[in-house]
Amino acid sequence: MKPAPRDPLGFIIALIGAGGIVAQVLMLREFVVASGGNELVMGIVLANWLMLEALGAYLGGRLNREDLLLPGLGAALILFGCILIPTMIIITPFPRLAFGVLSAQEMGMWGLTMASSLLLAPSGLLHGATFPLAVQLISSAGIRGATGRAYLFETLGTLVGGVLITAGLWFRFDATQLAVILAASHVGVGSFLLRRAAPTRFRRMLFSLSIIAAVVCAIWSPRFAGDFRDLSLDLRWPGADGTTYIDTPYGNVTEVRYRGESTVYYDGSPLVTAPNPDLAMVQDFAHLGAASHPQPSRVLALAGGLGGMIHALLEHPVEELVYVDMDPGVPGFLAGMDCEVLAAEISDPRLRIENRDARLFLSRTENEYDLVILNFIDPSNISSNRLFTREFFELVRGVSADEGLLIYSLPGSPTEMAPQTLRLNASIYLSARAVFDSVEVIPGDRNIYLASSNTPAFDVETLANRLEVRDADPGFMSHSYLSHRLDPSRLGLMLENLTSVTVAPNEDLNPRALYYSMEHWGGVFSPGAASFLRRYEERGMVLYAAILGAFALALLLTSGEGGGLRRSMLFSIWTSGIAGMAFDILVLFVFQALYGFVYTMAGVLMAAFMAGLYLGARWGNEIVERNLGYPIFGFLEAKLCLTLPLLYYGAAYLGRADPPPGAIFAFLLIYGVVSGSGVGAQFPVAAAMLPTSGNEGTAAGSLYAADLLGGWLGGLTIAVVMFPLLGLRGTVWMLASLKAASLTVFILSSKAVKRLGGHSV
């Protein structure tokens, strides 16, 4: 089915799709900065956004008056555009304004859920409402298959928006500039629709004003965006003497100046303080590690280290120090700061900076290193957790020279760790011990781990002697200090603690440490959440019960003679929404785990999934044209059911086989298209099969809401609970079971309809 020529609604629906994905990315980015990138926080925010869109879709579908459709859609677009900028401004300072805290993660689970819902409600509801309104407009024009047609354009817009933002826009504009452009385009298009609706003088004037405003915004967006961003920063950092920021495709770098000192934040987490870095912990970490090696000539520093750690390492007899940081914006930003330590680091001829993903670098380098040192990061999200898995440790062992040493740190305590923190440490310790013959641990505010295939010299005399000979003692690492830090009774107690607790190891396809990391977060900010997560881990079978419960509920709700088929379609679309979110999260994760993170390639993979959605939507519309409804819908359900486990088995095979890098990318690319097409094809078919009782917009709204609610549940559970707890295999089988349940319900319902002599598509 081809769009009708000169039909602006197609373009407008595509804009809705593009606007949705871009707005989602932009607002999520702001929440990353507001929350420090915690996976649990991101899951809650994403889920809330999808739920609000679902609610908006449902409400939008309830608008039945034909004379209000066009102005309604226009008004929704205008309001969405108008609300976007204030929302963007208020996200990062909201924790301080509403709760008196600096970071969203300090708000606790419920505070975060409520706050993000309130913040995102206006834009989420408005954007969600636009799709069913557009469907009703098409339907009112007498065009058949309006829902499928609208979905086709919407997925096309999502594809274009996704490609633009990942492949181009981030390199040219920052987040606020993009928001201004997005807002201007929506206001302009919305005004155009309002004018078309019934051209009153007011609407003509509004249209003219909007077009002028849109053009001005587009031209002056850098200036406006800068002012908006400054306002947001002022609200977040009252009392600061000044702020500077950059947005890179990977993250946000913000410098906050306060009473003669600058603190640089990366995605909301403190990175460096200048001109007086907080050296005590950094020096302790770097010197203890470097002094444990007899001759650390070649050093590899991963995931950061500028601002003290590199400086400390270079005081040892290092011949070359390779510094790997994925984000090229960070070293560049830090180089411009007034800080002796930073200047010395960056200007040192022994330092070589590599802007690549750490895993990717390790898998490609042919060099061997005496020391591999991981900066102060935590496995608090899927991306950073990859640096604490058994497979990562194997990669490190592969690039380690004889007597090579890996040094990393994790949240700890100088006295007694909280149980959640202990489990996090123990899980990663278990993974490291599976690879390295020796793993020593020094307790502290951050526990320091030294892993090696040999047994490093780890006594006070040797370390003190090396520090003295190398003239690397920062001044406080005296014999007595080292005796205190390396007190055998404390180290022994720490090891005893680590080995006494029962935990699962942390692996790429079973990222259990991510789960423990969320528990640790809960232990600090939300004891109730920590307690729940702990009980849930012990009693994780409840997930399977949840599947049964959903199945039972679906059987119950689809048993009636009237709405049985309709509800079974909604149930199917809901489960496909969950599956779609799973594809989204898990494909990207597998790519990061097996290949490494490359921004543009990740963007291509996401685009492949969206392209699959679009192709599937086209196919779905053709199916509708040929009246192939029931059997094909069942086939699509079965297809999704079978596609899900393929991701795990494919990933597992590729992980073992060590194929060429291109094979991994090709597999995921094809998988993305295939899985996307399955999800994309279902929607128009379901829309055509759904009994509409005359109002296609209402049906479209319900279907779209079901899809988004599936995405909501998927966003809330997959990355946060299901995947860390069950691993990739358990997750895909769990979801396949869910799809099997919806297939069963569909078959039973469609048989019931046939028995009753019901309609067919």
Next chain:
Amino acid sequence: MSIDRRLVTIICLLLVAAAVIYVTLEKPPEDAEDSIVFRETMYYRNIGNDTVECGICFRRCIVAEGDLGYCRNRKNIDGTLYNIVYGKPSAIQVDPVEKEPQHHFLPGSQILCIGTAGCNFHCRFCHNWPLSQRDVETVGRTFERSPADLVEEAQRRGIPTISFTYNEPTSFYEYAYDTAKLAQEAGINVIFHSNGSMSPEPLRALLEYTDAVTIDLKAFDEDFYRDVTEGRLEPVLDTLEIIRQEGVWLEIVNLVIPTLNDDPEQIRQMCRWIATNLGTDIPLHFNRFSPAYRLPTLPATPVDTLEMAYEIAKEEGLQFVVIGNVPGHERNSTFCPECDSPLIERHHFTVNEVHLDDGHCSNCGREIPGIWQP
């Protein structure tokens, strides 16, 4: 609905209900009663109906039968208030005395540090939160050590001082008191690090067996105490005066937190109060804050701010002012108020040089207050 469909539905729903009940049920703590040692609280009174009023700290918690006090370390059992962490430390470690910080107390020596679960404050910046913000049942681990065991351990390891620290000693008062008594009898020094919230009577009792105290004066503002620590300022000031009156060696720590308690005027008022009410020879430590616990994104204290605080303290006449947690800073060392020559050269917690002769500046001979000999 067909019978088969109905049956399947009912079975599924029953399984779900069972799963929900199972996952939401709290597991009873293992051997909960067996693991708790009871020691009757030394300062409390029964106010009727088996309800008691605790008298250990300023909160004066009213604890109903079966309930815990605010610190979670005192439990009312049948109208008797018990300390439930007695003999159950969760941290036993050897640290340098400079870490306390105690800079005028046996410099360069070691201390045996004892801490339990629980605290009567909820400071958002607490570095020892795994201990202080847990109760005895949820803390990671507890040991079994009687007061005599602690004293014996200090003697065996040749450590001259026992310190009650990490979490607030007020919350395990009886354990600290009994240990302090035994320690003094055995010739072991006793120090403790407190938030200053102890009630006067138990405080005076404990001070009889104490050689030195470090008090956190977290701010000079009741709003800060209420909003950031859930405590109060006034009891802390009373505590400081009592310690001074009792003649026990006292040092004060102020953790300077950007935007929360770093106002210069507030710092000046604090220094003036110390000088006026306690004396100008009380060592005052301005420590640098680094992100911790529930303040992970607040920036570290600018060194300029610490130096400003230092200058203010000096202007108000305080003689011994130190900047802490800035390794390598000149003012991390102790200087003679008379001739400004270094008395104790320090780098972080490491003492490099001591220039004292029998408690006097080796340069000008000025007497320096402190405890310099065991």
